[in-house]
Amino acid sequence: MSAFDTFPLGQPAFVSHILDRAAHLRGDDAKLLALEQRPDARAYVVQRDSLVVKQEADGPRALLRIDEALNFGANPGTIFLGLREGAAVFGMGISAVAVEKLLPRSDVAVNELRGMAMQGVVPPDQLSAIAMAKSMVNWHQRHGYCANCGTRTAMKEGGWKRDCPACKTEHFPRTDPVVIMLVTAGDKCLLGRQKQFPPGMWSCLAGFVEAAETIEDAVRREIFEESGVRCTDVSYYMTQPWPYPSSLMIGCTARATSEDIVVDRAELEDARWFDRTEATLMLKRQHPDGLAGPHPFAIAHHLVGRWLQTDAGTRA
Template identity: 85%
Template sequence: MTAFDSFPLGKPAFVTHILDRAAHLRSDDSKLMALEERRDARAYVVHRDSLVMKQEAEGPHALLTIEEALKFGANPGTIFLGLRDNAPLFGMGISAAAVESLLSRNDVKASELRGMVMQGLVPVEQLSAIAVAKSMVNWHQRHGYCANCGTRTAMREGGWKRECPNCKAEHFPRTDPVVIMLVTSGDKVLMGRQKQFPPGMYSCLAGFVEAAETIEDAVRREIFEESGIRCTDVNYYMTQPWPYPSSLMIGCTARATTDDIVVDRSELEDARWFDRAEATLMLKRQHPDGLAGPHPFAIAHHLLGRWVHGGEDGRA
């Protein structure tokens, strides 16, 4: 099975094999400590966009025992992610200095998550839990001080809250909503490319939802700002958690009411209309000009794939 086969249509990364988050255990420190001490407790160790992976004969493994995680240099504070098959899972951070010390070792390394997933080296059934670990660890690393008074805050409730000892303010993880849109006009679809994309890759346009803005308004605004295209008939498809650092991708479709593209070069390198045949070849990586669509890892692939196999609005 290839990495492409791992994400069938409608099932991008991070959306399947959801954990039992067991939120009722977060406020019970004694139970959390007991869970951490269990023999079947495991942890994902996160550094920025990478996972600490144990190297074994059959390949890299991201799930570590708590003892292994600490031995490799992980920070001692654990974040309770939840239960899988009744076994407790935790997230742990690790410093840049500790990661640096791993570079000379053969039994462990820190590997960039997205690349590992695209190579099929991380089991799909672990990705949902890894997304939680990555989002939560990164949130703690970015929010160590009270936004109200500047005092160093402390982890509470299994890592799902930070509390200020000075002003008593409570701080909770946030998720940023992002709209990602498949825009069609008859039998053609709008896609763009950013300069950091791999050569020849085009994808759906996307952007953050702004304050006091509806999803529908965000879709119309982002499409117009990036491409100059006016849209209507905005419809919801599905969402994808996206731990970069902690977003929720809101997949939508929309119908264009204009055709002339005016690219915002500060956002996109290019934007084009593609017909269904061309888009099909791009998804299959068979386009004669070497153009490619998004990887099945991402919701954009599934928006485009549904349209390729379905009608004008993408519904098969």
């Protein structure tokens, strides 16, 4: 199965959710403990950008039994992610020291999540739950102390809150909004390159929404700051949770009112216009110069693909 089959147009990674979040259970410690102790309880174990998986004959298994997770060295604290067919699913962290001990083993692997998602190693319908686990575990690891007074905080509400025992401040996980947009000018679309991209890869421009800023203003500002292109007619397409570390990609389109490009080299390595033919070849990985568009697991691929499909339908 190809990446195009795994993530068909309009269905990037991390958007198909298999869990009932069951938020009403988060405040019931006794109930959560009982669910965790049931034999059907499962957990995703994450360490930074990687996932611990059990190696089996038919491939790696990401959803571990609680006893398996603990035996692999996962931290005992669990984050309640939700219910799957009545069974509880949790997120668990694991230390770098414990991961080092796992590396020589043949029955377990610690693999980078992005690579597994792109290769279709993990079932696509599990990626959203894994993204939740990754975001939440990383949040707890980075927010162990009160930002108000510096006191060590305690996990509450099934892992969805941290309380400060000293100043009583409540801390909640945050999601950072990011606009990602395809700007078009007639039969051309604007794509950019960042220094960390693989050779030949181009993608949509993107940036964080700032305080007291609308999505539309963020799109116009980011496009102008990074490329010098002015745009209008901003439209919303779809969103994609993005667990790096915990963002929400807000996919948009816009129409350019200017075409001269002035690249901000601090943000981009380059930016340029691509016509429909080039963009099609890039998404299919068939460009004669080896240029490539974004991978189907990312929303940027679907922004470009939707534009090409809509344009083709208009011209048919």
